[in-house]
Amino acid sequence: MSKWLKDWYPDVTAVGGLAAAMSEAATLRGCDIGRVSPTPDGVTTETTRGFVSVGLAAEERLFRVNVSIPDFAWSIGSTDDLGLLVEAVAAWREGAPYDELRARFEFLELDEFTRALERGxxxxxxxxxxxxxxxxxxxxxxxxxxxxxxxxxxxxxxxxxxxxxxxxxxxxxxxxxxxxxxxxxxxxxxxxxxxxxxxxxxxxxxxxxxxxxxxxxxx
Incomplete structure (x- = not known):
């Protein structure tokens, strides 16, 4: 196991990986983040707003969040707080309006993402x-x-x-x-x-x- 993984993400390594850590954190907070599947770069979960994927930064503790559809992917922010991360994923899955997501989760960067959607x-x-x-x-x-x-x-x-x-x-x-x-x-x-x-x-x-x-x- 990489040293940076142990140093920056002890809560992730303690339960055997990011998918398990997110699922456990979601359960503790009463959040529904759907089925979280491991990928080579982290984990992903399918929503009605595309696939939400989460990866780990190696140089510091950061959970990086992306949304993707076929041939397109957007970075929509990052946070060092696992609990806040799963709450944001759950709200995204529930279809919370983008303005509400911005206000509730300050780490989300949705301006470029929503402008791209508005422009078609x-x-x-x-x-x-x-x-x-x-x-x-x-x-x-x-x-x-x-x-x-x-x-x-x-x-x-x-x-x-x-x-x-x-x-x-x-x-x-x-x-x-x-x-x-x-x-x-x-x-x-x-x-x-x-x-x-x-x-x-x-x-x-x-x-x-x-x-x-x-x-x-x-x-």
Whole structure:
């Protein structure tokens, strides 16, 4: 075990690691931080506002907090207080407004993060990355077709098993989302993910955009 880990984080090493330490601290404070999973750089927990990850600084006692979605990650602050850390993670998971989080947890630095969301930056940057990637050239025609529509380009895109996935909320993995796969002969298959009994629906090219708009705007 590294000397800096013993020196700076005796409470973490005493219980066998960061995941166990956070879970124990959350239990003592009556906080729900969800399932905390170890990663090579620390731990992570899934929330409706992206994945919250926590890492340990080596040069001083600091728990560094990040939020991530596919291909994007933001640092949102750091603290030396394990109890305050788990309270902040719990409040984040509960959906506390950003202004409330700023006021309650002074170590959180949310200005750049919230400005990026307000500008639609994660979504527009993700579109640019996918459209310019040679790795996804097989989906490029479909991506261009969808991106050409002013409404649909506002949804967050990813590629999943060769299909284009469109999600209403970039940070929320459980928000309304569709999978779109290109078939031969100007035909497509569309799947509304995350609903009971989902099935693929074949859609002709001429109806694709209207079909996607309607499905993504449906509660």
């Amino acid at each position: 930056e994660p979504t527009s940057s993700q579109w640019s990355a996918l459209l310019s990637s040679d790795f996804y050239k097989g989906q490029r025609n479909l991506l261009r077709r969808i991106h050409a529509d002013e409404t649909l380009r506002g949804f967050f895109p990813t590629i999943s098993h060769g299909a284009v996935r469109l999600r209403v909320e970039p940070l929320d993995g459980a928000s309304r989302q569709l999978l779109v796969a290109e078939l031969e002969g100007e035909r497509y298959e569309v799947l509304r993910a995350g609903v009971p009994g989902p099935t693929w629906v074949e859609v002709p090219a001429g109806d694709l955009i209207d079909h996607l708009r309607a499905a993504l705007n449906r509660p």
